[in-house]
Amino acid sequence: MSIRWGILGTGNIAHLFASDLQLPPDATLAAVGSRAQERADAFGDRFGVSRRYGSYEALVADPDLDVVYVATPHSKHAEHAAMALEAGAAVLCEKPLALNAAEAETLIATARRYDQFLMEAMWTRFLPVMADVRRLVQEERALGDVCLLRADIGVVQDFDPEHRLFDPALGGGALLDLGVYPIAFAFDLFGPPDAVTSSAVIGDTGVDEQCAVVFRYDDGTQAVWQASVRADAGRTCVLAGREGRLRGTRAWWKGAPFELTRADGSTETWARSFEGSGYQFEATHVMRCLREGRTESPVMPLDESRAILDTTDALRAEWGVRYPDESPSTLRSS
Template sequence: MTHAEDPRTAPSIRWGILAPGGIAHTFARAVTQHTQAEIVAVGSRSRDRAAAFAAEYDVPAVHGDYESLVADPTVDAVYVASPHSEHRAHALLAIEAGKHVLVEKAFTRNAAEAQDVVDAARARGVFLMEAMWTRFLPHVVALRSVLERGDIGEVVSVLADHGQAFGHMPATHRLHNPELAGGALLDLGVYPVSFAHDLLGVPDRVQATGSLTPTGVDGQISIALGYGERTQASLHTTLWSRTATTAVIGGTEGRIEVETDFYRPTAFTVIRNDGSYWSYDREVDGGFQYQAAEVARRVAAGETESPVITHEDTLAVMRTMDEIRRQVGVTYPGE
């Protein structure tokens, strides 16, 4: 069975953090505690906010705007952690400055914006990757190898959901605000959609039904993806309930049950039709360090994308989510 590489063995790289919000703190803790990399700069439209972040993680350079952050000569790679609505602009800013870029998921608002970012990175010759950290976690690396060796036969079914109880957030919060590309899909549903893409590839059929919030973003969506004659993925996401957040992969010879939260470091059990079973469990602190290590390794090797989540993989996920949003009736301002 294949195992994830130890993030501490990856080469060092110097990170600049663009937008020091909650997810940037998660990234910073993982990088500083579990990799050889350094965080050398942080940028925010609020210099005070950037300074507070820098003090917490001993970051030497503080920038009160994003332009000076990406121009900082000490920065090798920029982690874009702003709201989805800003990803395109901020990724392009970093790419134009010649920086390697890790863009938080969802990569952009839509596939057209994603294509702009990919085209720019390819033209500039810099590394670019979507921060879909789940694909690099030990249990997912192991799970893929179990499927590849045929432990459960042919995969015919993937079930996955991600719901959180965020209904109480104010209408101005990024999750409910259409101006900030809010909604369940881009923030939560991207996990099960990307998981299905990872295991099954690009679907040839997409069906979705959803309910909107009073602000006009998606509050809840049920998704069916079809692959060929009989393989399907049944996915669900919601802002209104803390769901089980588990996943089940069904095959002709058995199934794999992935424990909660399937998108975080967790365990899984392989249960075969003959009644035999075994479990995978590995204690992991954090989790973001695996994607950060992937960036460092690929950059050191002179590569511009990761085979684990290629540019085309990201674009395919964005196309699927565009179609899901089209079917449930969610359009963001300016699209």
């Protein structure tokens, strides 16, 4: 039986997801919702979607949807995900799950109250090459005891105060848009850090445009990462231990090949090519969870999504970055 999807939002990420949703044989893109009917119609024309709604409320009210993919700006994730949950649909919500941990807690409570599936769309975690990384590091221990993760992620974005990356009202900044990838990578392999140190460059609109962060763990492990909307930082990562290192090439979070170098100097490369942009893997995982009757993912659990936001809250508190309507007490230091 095919799983029927609705997409809430019609921006770039919604287009990428809709395109990849054509790849799993058990997925049907049944409906789309936008704030404007003409955008919903244009999206529907492009992807062959028959049910097109000119409001988000109308989309989630569609009784024939199994799951809604929330693809709106960061600042609306919690509101729109809750709307879909309360209407009786499962939800895959774009990352970050919410603007802050307080919003995430409320949203998670809503999902649990309605006994509905909810997952943050940390799509990179579901890429085939990332399963290889976890196997090599955690199961085969190809690197021995891993003691260092270094990851860079950056883009060059021309300054525009109305662009979502620079608009605090939309949850702009490098941290929530890009930094969440190395954060989630570190959490996946090592869990939440025991201590955090950081530095950030705050732009004219009050959002973080560049940041450098060190996670320290009590066992001596460090995760060192940078995120930037000012510079192309190379977009590489390295995992290192006493027995070798694993290097992710350019665009590591998008499924680029990883190269393993062992202590004896021998090398191996893992390349797991795939069709599309890679969003089909998280969609397939969600559909598997729904068929198994799960209300959350064992790969991207809700408590981890909230803990990641605890970390980003603490970083923003240190930098003095707050979004509109956030009180100082909302950002809890870790």
